[in-house]
Amino acid sequence: MRPSTLQCLALVGFSLLGGQLTAASLFINDATVHPITSTMLQKADIIVTDNRITSVGPNLQAPQGATIIEAQGRPVTPALFAGISALGLEEISAEIGSVDKALQTDPLQTSSLLHPEFDVTPAYNPHSTSVPVTRIEGYGWTLLNASRFSSIIGGRGRAISLDGSYASYLSEPILFIGMGEAGSVLSGQSRAAQYMLIDQAMAEAAAPMEWTPDALLTAAGRRTLISYSGSGSVVFAVERASDILQVLQLADRHQFDAIIYGGTEAWMVASQLAEAGVPVILDPLTNLPDNFDKLGARLDNAALLHQAGVSFAFSANSDSPHNARKLRQAAGIAVAYGLPFEAGLEALTINPARIFSLPAGHGSIAVNAPANLVIWTGDPLEVTSLADAVILEGRNIPMVSRQTLLRDRYLPQNPDLPRAYLKK
Amino acid sequence: MTAAFRKAAFSKPALALAVVFCASGSVSAQSTAGAPAGSPPFPSTYQPLPSGPILIINATLLTGTGKRLENASLLLRDGKVAEISEGRSIKTNAELTTLDAKGKWVTPGLIDIHSHLGVYASPGLLAHEDGNEMTSPSTANVWAEHSVWPQDPGFTRALAGGVTSLQILPGSANLVGGRGVTLKNVPSVSYQGMKFPGAPHGLKMACGENPKRLYGAKGVAPATRMGNMAGYRTQWIEAQKYIDDWTTYEAAMADGKEDVVKPARDLRLETLAAALKGEILVQMHCYRADEMLTVLDMADEFGYQVAAFHHGVEAYKIADELAQAQTCGALWADWWGFKAEAYDGIQENIAIVDRAKGGCAIVHSDSAEGIQRLNQEAAKAMTRGIAAGMVITPEHAISWITSNPAKAMGILKQTGTLEVGKMADVVIWNGNPFSVYAKAEQVFIDGALLYDRHDPARQPLTDFELGQLQGVQP
Secondary structure: OOOOHHHHHHHHHHHHHHHHHHHOOEEEEEEEEOOOOOOOEEEEEEEEEOOEEEEEEEOOOOOOOOEEEEOOOOEEEEOEEEEEEOOOOEOOOOOHHHEOOOOOOOOOOOOOOOOOOOEOHHHOOOOOOHHHHHHOOOEEEEEEOOOOOOOOEEEEEOEEEOOOOOOOEOOOOEEEEEOOHHHHOOOOOOOHHHHHHHHHHHHHHHOOOOOOOOOOOOHHHHHHHHHOOOOOEEEEEEOOHHHHHHHHHHHHHHOOEEEEEEOOOHHHHHHHHHHHOOOEEEOOOOOOOOOOOOOOOOOOHHHHHHHHOOOEEEOOOOOOOOOHHHHHHHHHHHHHOOOOHHHHHHOOOHHHHHHOOOOOOOOOOOOOOEOOEEEEOOOOOOOOOOEEEEEEOOEEOOOOOHHHHHHHHHOOOOOOOOHHHOOO | OOHHHHHHHHHHHHHHHHHHHHHHOOOOOOOOOOOOOOOOOOOOOOOOOOOOOEEEEEEEEEOOOOOEEEEEEEEEEOOEEEEEEEOOOOOOOOOOEEEEOOOOEEEEOEEEEEEOOOOEOOOOOHHHEOOOOOOOOEOOOOEHHHOOOOOOHHHHHHHHOOEEEEEEOOOOOOOEEEEEEEEEOOOOOOOOOOEOOOOOOEEEEEOOHHHHHHHHHOOOOOOOHHHHHHHHHHHHHHHHHHHHHHHHHHHHHHOOOOOOOOOOOOHHHHHHHHHHOOOOEEEEEEOOHHHHHHHHHHHHHHOOOEEEEEEOOOHHHHHHHHHHOOOEEEEOOOOOOOOHHHOOOOOOHHHHHHHOOOOOEEEOOOOOOHHHHHHHHHHHHHHHHHHOOOOOOHHHHHHHHOHHHHHHHOOOOOOOOOOOOOEOOEEEEOOOOOOOOOOEEEEEEOOEEEEEOOOHHHOOOOOOOOOOOOOOOO
16 A cells, blocks of 8 residues: 555654654764863763763764764863843844733733733744854753733743754743832832732732732632742842842742842842852843942852852843843853852853753753753853854754854855845 | 945045135134134043053053064053063163063053943933933934033943043934043043043934834834934035035125124034034944945935944945945944844954955944953954954954044044054053953053052042942952
8 A cells, every 4th residue: 555645744754853863863072071060071072862961981982873073172061051031032122023021911901910820931932033043152041031021920931942942841930020129110119019919919829719809819820829839939030138138038938949030239148048048040240230229239249159159040131032142251251250160151051950940961961961062162151262063952953043144145255146145 | 336436425525624614714623613712612621640651561462553562562651652662671760660461461442432331320220311312303412421420330340341432422312312422431520521632522323213213103203214314414404504604604704794694503503514524523323234325325415424333233234335435333243133123133243344445343332331341342253253264363353442443433643552652541451352251450541550450449439339338348
């Protein structure tokens, strides 16, 4: 019997998949490997089978049929964390139709004030131009930001791989709450009301009740919010030292697994953060008093937190998808201002993976870890280095973005035809 | 657009200026149509801090003119570059302070052509929104210096990043935003105390989305890009008439006629007229290639020069045309995507603009963060150019943040390179400045040590920051 078209397609699909499986066997030869969770290895090789790392060490044998990548001694790191961002949620910032990162509710039409049930993740578009633009710079994943807009609870977002697939989620939904000056406009012009609102919302969520016109939460919101008490992570955007301490107490009251995001003055309360085991997501470039919550801004915030034993990861203050690729430069600046180099790399790899509870192995180069790797032309934190090859989920990513295509279109001088015909 | 057309267009400003001079006879080179004679208002009161002679030895020195000198010595005396030599030391005497810069790099002080420090100061209070006079699409009558808050902590951060001169511009909300001012990055209670002596004003203009979005939303012109163009052209026509009126009046006065009516002085037209005459340098915010070419045609129409397009995210598409027009591109290393006209940004933009014969690339910041590390932004742009197959050396790339902005700001004769006789605006770096780990260790302005990373006594603190967070220490 001749195979139907459907079967043919299936066979083609299978053979492509088969080809991919073969190609996914990679051998990286002679690299300077930064495993992150163990000490640096010189002249080491890495074997990738399917989408996992299966061997790391010196003098390995390339498996038969493996694609061999000659690293020539260059550094290899895990694919980097691109920070908390709107990657895949925002095409052009000023074009509101192309921006999905925040829930904007009309207070006149929405009875409930807070919407923790909002999850921004389904808006993620892997074909957004900023995804390949960021990926080819060595970034493998991001945490989708549910930015606060209409209320102090922005909603939820997941960590997601930038490998180009539609739904490669790496974490459970993480809840975002914004505190401090930036949120006071959403809390009756006093930050004190932010604690009042969260306490009231938790009381509402903990005691199922009939709907009332002045409820803070919908039924779905109550279920969502209470689920974060005792499990799941809550990211608190907060900058000022006194607010950070209040958030620690709030988290303690409601058994939130808190993460401080921003944390400009975190260094001032580093010992309390260390004691509470609460991590900080910070932007190493923050060194100006942008407002009265950031008077303590300084370039060695990361170095001071490191000394105090606080766990931290890096993210830009802005969730702009377009500038996410700048994060490794920011990490380099933290190193220039006193942070050990290894700690700088950890803050872009293993630390965020642990803070956001990614599956084991993420953010490191170890046997059984997912094969998310970058080969760099030099020091990964240096502005004169570039990502040379990016491997995500065991696949060698084409180093192509809309920007490289524009570059290739305009780089040739005096082309014969209008540049519209240069489409490579 | 042919090269010949652009070249021919260039002589126009000079010609127009000459005509004005001949006709009026009494207008001095510095005067502006309609402005009272005498020294310009709001004069600079800047005085360099007193300093003894300083000899820097054993440095890797980038001159800003394209040269790299090894084992270089640099003598700063009386606020000027007094002597430079490579491979041999300058004769010393007991009076000299000698700084051994072995393993360190020395460059001209960095220059940012596009800053809003002081007019959009930190902290970003409502009270500090002084950069955009968003009340009319043409506010050529406003001067950014009248908004500058000298206590902006951003100035001190920029100083720690090696920035010695900077142009403060109005924002880009308006077609014509107003005059920009060039400052020396020195602590002062007034902007006059920072004002760069002899620097021409800039005229901030803006293409594209910002003006049309802002005014279109108010239901007034411009609401479109064609409305933008009509807006500029109407202004230039008024300015031309203003020049003519004053020229006619002054000629009549010179002829001894008595019954002539003196034209009314108009601050807006005074600024625009000075821009047409080349006394104020046009600094134009413009992203898209097609719009920049349209503006260059307009500059031909009215006989003026665009000193630089700022932001120019699509400048790489018209690198040759910009070079032929002798218009610089003041650009970012990697910003893109925040609005539609910034969608086509590429990281090779600066390198491609630089590559054109006669091309003038500038790394600008437009940011209180970016101005702190212009050297790193230049390093990123250089790296992208090299990766795209171009040959770009540090001694060349340093011009993007020193001599090229100085040229486009009209201050290259005074600063922007390390050449004998120029202002001793100098940075000593802890190593190669084209690195994420680079730090400015010492920054000299007119020969005076204004910042020393290793000496807290030479690290300025603004009034705003004084006494904040008392008792808090790391």
